[in-house]
Amino acid sequence: MPTLHDNADSGNCYKVRLAMAQLGRPCTRIEYDTNHGATRAPAFLAKNPNGRVPVLELDDGTCLAESNAILWFLAEDTDLLPTGRLERARVLQWMFFEQYSHEPYIAVVRHWIKHNVLDAAREAQLPQRCAAGYAALDVMEQHLSTQPFFVAGRYSIADIALYAYTHVAGDGGFELARYPAIRAWLDRVRAQPGHVAMHAA
Amino acid sequence: MPTLHDNADSGNCYKVRLAMAQLGRPCTRIEYDTNHGATRAPAFLAKNPNGRVPVLELDDGTCLAESNAILWFLAEDTDLLPTGRLERARVLQWMFFEQYSHEPYIAVVRHWIKHNVLDAAREAQLPQRCAAGYAALDVMEQHLSTQPFFVAGRYSIADIALYAYTHVAGDGGFELARYPAIRAWLDRVRAQPGHVAMHAA
Known part of the structure; x- marks a missing residue:
């Protein structure tokens, strides 16, 4: 199951939670305190050098950043993305x-x-x-x-x-x-x- | 031939010119003086209500805005975009x-x-x-x-x-x-x- 590196009050993170819920794709969530530098710690920067949530971490450890790129990754070949x-x-x-x-x-x-x-x-x-x-x-x-x-x-x-x-x-x-x-x-x-x-x- | 609504010193516009050159796709260019409100005039806002160049206008009058969305549109199914x-x-x-x-x-x-x-x-x-x-x-x-x-x-x-x-x-x-x-x-x-x-x- 993928892991969503997340923040509950971030709209950018919420986009990913909403799309995954509607696509029926469960994930494990890890919450970060973005107001106190949690996404600037070395362990997080190894996942996203740009220091921002959301990051979607796949089962093989691959990390994808940028909320709208994650949306695209999830939505290709589904009803959430037109085909033309x-x-x-x-x-x-x-x-x-x-x-x-x-x-x-x-x-x-x-x-x-x-x-x-x-x-x-x-x-x-x-x-x-x-x-x-x-x-x-x-x-x-x-x-x-x-x-x-x-x-x-x-x-x-x-x-x-x-x-x-x-x-x-x-x-x-x-x-x-x-x-x-x-x-x-x-x-x-x-x-x-x-x-x-x-x-x- | 498509029309590129353009500005010579805009990097966002240059992205489109560069991709079109490398894809061998000619276009007609229309230059806008973005320092003096040319993209806020009603005739331009009808093409992009957000008032920004570049806009790529197709032969049927369809207008596409946002430089990186235009790049994607041009690059799908070409060597400029990976397939995975x-x-x-x-x-x-x-x-x-x-x-x-x-x-x-x-x-x-x-x-x-x-x-x-x-x-x-x-x-x-x-x-x-x-x-x-x-x-x-x-x-x-x-x-x-x-x-x-x-x-x-x-x-x-x-x-x-x-x-x-x-x-x-x-x-x-x-x-x-x-x-x-x-x-x-x-x-x-x-x-x-x-x-x-x-x-x-």
Whole structure:
């Protein structure tokens, strides 16, 4: 059984837990205290020199990093990834959008506020980070106003990647009330078979 | 023939030009002045609501955004992308590393310095951005000290993605002299058949 090197409050880790649950693939979880340097210890850096969770460790010890690369690895040849060349590239388009234009703003602001680590340097960056987060939500809202899911009219790992931090954006003060299409999409994602919550009850 | 919505000094755009040259796929180029809002105009936002180049526009008008998603679209079923499931995920791992842990530091600092747009707010972020850029170079150096290319011992779109901003990191003040494995890899990339420079002579 593979091992997921994990953090319970990380949306990037939650993506992997959600996809594995929906694919019926069990894993062993190891929790890391990412607020206190657990992913910078030598034993962890041997698994991912970039010092970040999630890492999926396969039975032969092979370690794969980067949440969206892990999603792709799990989803190939399953219903969570379309088969057409353009559709597959479109899934990647939204996953790269998520990591470049969404996560550094919505997830980072959420982390600073939820974990109460907002020092003066971060405070100075807050207006720009919040504006960029809303810009990402605007792009999503526009797309979802005419589409039920991000790619090809069906649920895929593009939805999993974007759901992870969007559904908890309120923790960072982002007002989802102004985004009706996003809220309806969040409901559709939650209604998918095998859905599990970020923080299991 | 497809159209590449392009910017001559963008490493993200250069990735696409380089891959298309090596795959023998011609395109029409349209240049955008990204320093003066050309990608925020309504006509461009209709092609990419996220307001960024590159965008690859296909003959039927379909537009694909995000440089690394475009690379994947071009490279599937070619020598630029390995065929094994784990190797393909490993290519994505390095491409997500590039967009999350490398580009926001090395490319952004380069842009600020090269284009002389370093205001006080950016100046305050410079030490942290430079440190994060060097951390990304450290991860690359470690990997390349035992591997000729990023994945599976052969040249792929993972190398193209990371070459784009690494080879011009010096423009942002990053000292590549301290990274012998990276410099040897840059030479190997430049020696690939069909290589073209970022700024054509």
